[in-house]
Amino acid sequence: MTELKTELKEKIIEILNLEDISISDIDDNDALFGDGLGLDSIDALELIVMLDKDFGIQLTDPKEGKEIFKSISVLAAYIDAHRSK
């Protein structure tokens, strides 16, 4: 799980072009949206594409995303339970 969390942080920094943020800056329980990393709605769409492309997870219910993208810990646990890649 620790490896997956690190992988997710790397992907998020790269895919979302988070300048001047390193893996160590992101706590496993930091909020990804709002006051945490400050991601926006387009970032959320990029994360949904990432889940499909890299982990074979297709989100069909937008409400599901709100819960899944709460933090790196929550996201990693969801991927671990549902991944097909």
Add this chain to the structure above:
Amino acid sequence: MKQNVYIQSYCHIKNHSVSLNGNTVFYSDDTEFPSFIKSAAIHLETNYPKFYKMDNLSKLAFLAADILLKENNPYSDKTDNIAIVLSNKSSSLDTDRKHQISISDKENYYPSPSIFVYTLPNICMGEISIKHQLHSENTFLIFDKFNAKHLHINAEFLLKNNKADEVLCGWVDFDDKNYEAFLYLVSENGNIAHLPEEIEHLYHIK
């Protein structure tokens, strides 16, 4: 109705250099646009994390606009009434191509939302408006080449019909590795007459 309006200030970004009112404010030996524009944004204290998420055209327009608006309206209470009239030749072609690549392989079909949102040239005006809280008129025009006459007509109409207090005008073009921004602010302040020949002259300043 505003009687006399002027070109208050102008900014060029081209040939890996940034100038304000004809004076170089940043120069880099780096000929690659991504690293050049990043260095320029840091040097000119843009301090805007979302800058790094923008496409090339928006970065170019945003930085030139930010320099002009910070220079001229640091404490203004009417900054939300600055209209924007921009133009170019290549529209959003640079980003359109990137989007096309992302959808060309049907077996690996993952279009990127953050690329797709920039597949219109006028998005760069939205980025400027968000940062500077502008709730104003905006227009993006496509021409074969820089067209001072049309920019002049549009700005005069907006100002003389009280549609805006100031107008941010210019040319911002990006295609392949070629880039050029020439933005200028038209207002009731300044010394340069707002005339097509003056706009043309300033555009050609090296």
